[in-house]
Amino acid sequence: xxxxxxxxxxxxxxxxxxxxxxxxxxxxxxQISYIKRLGGDRFPHYHAYVEDTNGGMQVNxxxxxxxxxxxxxxxxxxxxxxxxxxxxxxxxxxxxxxQSSGTPxxxxxxxxxxxxxPVSKFFQ
Numbered sequence: 001x002x003x004x005x006x007x008x009x010x011x012x013x014x015x016x017x018x019x020x021x022x023x024x025x026x027x028x029x030x031q032i033s034y035i036k037r038l039g040g041d042r043f044p045h046y047h048a049y050v051e052d053t054n055g056g057m058q059v060n061x062x063x064x065x066x067x068x069x070x071x072x073x074x075x076x077x078x079x080x081x082x083x084x085x086x087x088x089x090x091x092x093x094x095x096x097x098x099q100s101s102g103t104p105x106x107x108x109x110x111x112x113x114x115x116x117x118p119v120s121k122f123f124q
Contacts, residue, residue, distance in 0.1 A: 001062070001085050003093065007055030010099035016057070017050055020095055036088075043067060046088055047078070057096075061089055 009016065014024065014032075022034035036046040049060040063079040079085055 001081055001089050002058060002060045003089055004053070004058045005056050005093070005096050005100070007057075008100065009055070009057060009096065013050045013052050013057040016096055016099065017048065019099075020092060022046070022048060046085075048092075059089070059092060061085060061092070063088075 011019075017034045018024070020036070022036045025033050025035050027033070031049075034048045034050060036048075038044050038046070044063060044065045047062055047064050051058045051060075063082075063085050065079065
């Protein structure tokens, strides 16, 4: 899901993404993207490619469900639309627009997805 935020922005795209809880990641080719884990594991996580463009920024967001399945490829189980991606983009939009308008906003936390209870809890 792509969204463009026109400038002027309150801060650099890197700082805005970090304020939203995203960590910077650099590929072997030098491309920078941002990752936000949904729990303690590496996956699932939100993955955003961000470009500073014409004084604004473009965010290309998707949800990586798992690691690449085939060695030597970057293909993975990614969701580029759907309720989870739309909700995260709304959260990013609310934060970026709030920062740019001078309206005080707080970093909005995304709740971790609920995990099923261990089987042993059902049989106690």
